[in-house]
Amino acid sequence: MDKNLNIRGVFTLLGMLLIAVPFKVEAHHSARITYDMEQFIEIEGQVVSVFWRNPHVLFTLRELGVSGDEVLWSVETVPAARLSRVGVTSDLLEVGGTVRIAGYPGRRPGRGVYAVNMLIEDGREILLDTPVAHWTDNTIGTGTDATPGVAGADPSLGIFRVWSTDGSFLATETRFLTGGGDLNYPLTEQARVAQAAWDPLAPDNPFLTCTPKGMPIIMQQPNPIEFQNLGNEILLKMEEFDTVRVISMEEGVSEQPSTPLGHSVGYWEDSALEGRVLVVRTSGIDWLYFDQYGHQQSEAIETLERFTLNDAGSRLDYELIVTDPGLFIEPVVLRKSWRWVPGDRVLPFNCTE
Numbered sequence: 001m002d003k004n005l006n007i008r009g010v011f012t013l014l015g016m017l018l019i020a021v022p023f024k025v026e027a028h029h030s031a032r033i034t035y036d037m038e039q040f041i042e043i044e045g046q047v048v049s050v051f052w053r054n055p056h057v058l059f060t061l062r063e064l065g066v067s068g069d070e071v072l073w074s075v076e077t078v079p080a081a082r083l084s085r086v087g088v089t090s091d092l093l094e095v096g097g098t099v100r101i102a103g104y105p106g107r108r109p110g111r112g113v114y115a116v117n118m119l120i121e122d123g124r125e126i127l128l129d130t131p132v133a134h135w136t137d138n139t140i141g142t143g144t145d146a147t148p149g150v151a152g153a154d155p156s157l158g159i160f161r162v163w164s165t166d167g168s169f170l171a172t173e174t175r176f177l178t179g180g181g182d183l184n185y186p187l188t189e190q191a192r193v194a195q196a197a198w199d200p201l202a203p204d205n206p207f208l209t210c211t212p213k214g215m216p217i218i219m220q221q222p223n224p225i226e227f228q229n230l231g232n233e234i235l236l237k238m239e240e241f242d243t244v245r246v247i248s249m250e251e252g253v254s255e256q257p258s259t260p261l262g263h264s265v266g267y268w269e270d271s272a273l274e275g276r277v278l279v280v281r282t283s284g285i286d287w288l289y290f291d292q293y294g295h296q297q298s299e300a301i302e303t304l305e306r307f308t309l310n311d312a313g314s315r316l317d318y319e320l321i322v323t324d325p326g327l328f329i330e331p332v333v334l335r336k337s338w339r340w341v342p343g344d345r346v347l348p349f350n351c352t353e
Helices: 003-020 082-084 189-196
Strands: 039-051 059-066 071-078 100-104 112-119 126-129 162-165 223-230 233-236 245-246 263-268 276-283 302-309 315-323 334-337
Touching: 039 071
Parallel strands: 071 112, 245 263
Antiparallel strands: 039 059, 039 100, 059 071, 100 112, 112 126, 162 223, 162 334, 223 233, 233 245, 263 276, 276 302, 302 315, 315 334
């Protein structure tokens, strides 16, 4: 069987799966918003410029067209922080070098592409945003969000440490795309109308910029998180957008002004489980979008989170219950988990437009 046809079949399957689950780069903005996942193209050319930064690495590629004219492509891929964790560094993409990329063309006017595979001059293939090699088995990187390394186990540390992504995302059995293209949440009628009118390419879409995300979508971010114990407060530090959530551990704390992250109050589920099972209630969330598919939250949205350390002290399980009478006709439950990889850190994000 022709290898290219076989690989294209794999990507067709992956594309179908991506319709059923959130695309993995949803952490900063969904590639599905600005790129056409129904098409898969290859481009070869010379690197003209490189912007190695978050939220996405960008570079310009000069391709020689069929008629001999030069065509410039704007290429986008995953964040620099994610690539650095798997051994992909900026020196592998040098100005003047020739590379081949495979990915999805842009929906906007102009020549843009989201790269998932890249073949560099020394014959190695960089797995950017897929674990599936396209040209060769001589690869660099992993193509996934999961932090590499050997997982550790130590229940004595409790939740207060850095937790690394295991590649999971916020998921629920009711979250899938219907034939009409809508996520099958239990939406209110007004939410369905608002979602149908949503334009993902509108210039005020915050997911197309470095605007820090609010609750609860920020919990979707696929990078490491860290819990720090300050006594009356717990800080939850997240890599994406250098976000810091403050969780008050004092009962009866007065309500605060609404903010994108809301006002969070936490407690240990049981005194015997202190440091092991943290429950957090959040209200006062001033953030419009529940996800990157146009589902708009109301001011009445509240969340209940449960962070549970497993008995071995190797995994942190997460449950998120979202109640919003303006968006859902019933509460929505989503789940994910993290694992402990000793030595991993929450890196500076330093988002750049």
